[in-house]
Amino acid sequence: MGYDLDIPNxxxxxPPQGDQPERYERLRAAGREFAELLAELxxxxxxxxxxxxxxxxxxxxxxxxxxRHA
Incomplete structure:
Protein backbone atom coordinates (compact mmCIF):
# COMPACT_ATOMS: atom_id res chain seq x y z
CA MET A 1 0.00 0.00 0.00
CA GLY A 2 1.32 3.44 -0.94
CA TYR A 3 1.65 6.54 1.17
CA ASP A 4 -1.62 8.46 1.54
CA LEU A 5 -1.02 11.74 -0.30
CA ASP A 6 -4.34 13.22 0.87
CA ILE A 7 -4.72 14.90 -2.53
CA PRO A 8 -8.39 15.94 -2.23
CA ASN A 9 -7.75 17.74 1.07
CA PRO A 15 -12.54 28.92 4.07
CA PRO A 16 -11.44 30.30 7.44
CA GLN A 17 -13.63 29.34 10.38
CA GLY A 18 -13.84 30.52 13.94
CA ASP A 19 -10.51 31.80 15.27
CA GLN A 20 -8.47 30.61 12.30
CA PRO A 21 -7.80 34.12 10.86
CA GLU A 22 -6.33 35.22 14.17
CA ARG A 23 -4.19 32.08 14.38
CA TYR A 24 -2.91 32.67 10.84
CA GLU A 25 -2.01 36.25 11.74
CA ARG A 26 -0.14 35.20 14.88
CA LEU A 27 1.93 32.74 12.85
CA ARG A 28 2.66 35.32 10.15
CA ALA A 29 3.68 37.89 12.75
CA ALA A 30 6.00 35.44 14.51
CA GLY A 31 7.50 34.35 11.19
CA ARG A 32 8.06 37.95 10.14
CA GLU A 33 9.69 38.77 13.47
CA PHE A 34 12.05 35.81 13.14
CA ALA A 35 12.86 36.62 9.50
CA GLU A 36 13.63 40.23 10.47
CA LEU A 37 15.92 38.98 13.26
CA LEU A 38 17.73 36.76 10.78
CA ALA A 39 18.16 39.70 8.40
CA GLU A 40 19.50 41.84 11.26
CA LEU A 41 21.99 39.31 12.60
CA ARG A 68 -6.78 21.41 6.49
CA HIS A 69 -7.20 19.84 9.89
CA ALA A 70 -9.57 22.13 11.76
Whole structure:
Protein backbone atom coordinates (compact mmCIF):
# COMPACT_ATOMS: atom_id res chain seq x y z
CA MET A 1 0.00 0.00 0.00
CA GLY A 2 1.32 3.44 -0.94
CA TYR A 3 1.65 6.54 1.17
CA ASP A 4 -1.62 8.46 1.54
CA LEU A 5 -1.02 11.74 -0.30
CA ASP A 6 -4.34 13.22 0.87
CA ILE A 7 -4.72 14.90 -2.53
CA PRO A 8 -8.39 15.94 -2.23
CA ASN A 9 -7.75 17.74 1.07
CA UNK A 10 -4.55 19.38 -0.18
CA UNK A 11 -6.23 20.86 -3.25
CA UNK A 12 -9.51 22.01 -1.75
CA UNK A 13 -10.25 25.55 -0.64
CA UNK A 14 -10.76 25.69 3.11
CA PRO A 15 -12.54 28.92 4.07
CA PRO A 16 -11.44 30.30 7.44
CA GLN A 17 -13.63 29.34 10.38
CA GLY A 18 -13.84 30.52 13.94
CA ASP A 19 -10.51 31.80 15.27
CA GLN A 20 -8.47 30.61 12.30
CA PRO A 21 -7.80 34.12 10.86
CA GLU A 22 -6.33 35.22 14.17
CA ARG A 23 -4.19 32.08 14.38
CA TYR A 24 -2.91 32.67 10.84
CA GLU A 25 -2.01 36.25 11.74
CA ARG A 26 -0.14 35.20 14.88
CA LEU A 27 1.93 32.74 12.85
CA ARG A 28 2.66 35.32 10.15
CA ALA A 29 3.68 37.89 12.75
CA ALA A 30 6.00 35.44 14.51
CA GLY A 31 7.50 34.35 11.19
CA ARG A 32 8.06 37.95 10.14
CA GLU A 33 9.69 38.77 13.47
CA PHE A 34 12.05 35.81 13.14
CA ALA A 35 12.86 36.62 9.50
CA GLU A 36 13.63 40.23 10.47
CA LEU A 37 15.92 38.98 13.26
CA LEU A 38 17.73 36.76 10.78
CA ALA A 39 18.16 39.70 8.40
CA GLU A 40 19.50 41.84 11.26
CA LEU A 41 21.99 39.31 12.60
CA UNK A 42 23.16 37.45 9.52
CA UNK A 43 25.24 38.72 6.62
CA UNK A 44 23.55 38.90 3.25
CA UNK A 45 24.24 35.52 1.72
CA UNK A 46 22.67 32.54 0.00
CA UNK A 47 22.36 30.92 3.42
CA UNK A 48 20.39 33.86 4.78
CA UNK A 49 18.13 33.75 1.76
CA UNK A 50 17.49 30.04 2.34
CA UNK A 51 16.88 30.60 6.07
CA UNK A 52 14.24 33.24 5.34
CA UNK A 53 12.67 30.98 2.69
CA UNK A 54 12.46 28.19 5.26
CA UNK A 55 10.71 30.50 7.74
CA UNK A 56 8.26 31.42 4.98
CA UNK A 57 7.71 27.74 4.22
CA UNK A 58 7.20 26.93 7.91
CA UNK A 59 4.53 29.62 8.25
CA UNK A 60 2.77 28.41 5.10
CA UNK A 61 2.80 24.80 6.30
CA UNK A 62 1.57 25.78 9.76
CA UNK A 63 -1.29 27.74 8.20
CA UNK A 64 -2.09 24.77 5.97
CA UNK A 65 -2.21 22.53 9.04
CA UNK A 66 -4.78 24.85 10.60
CA UNK A 67 -6.84 25.09 7.41
CA ARG A 68 -6.78 21.41 6.49
CA HIS A 69 -7.20 19.84 9.89
CA ALA A 70 -9.57 22.13 11.76
Missing amino acids: RFTYH CPSSPELSRAVAHVDEAVMNANAAIA
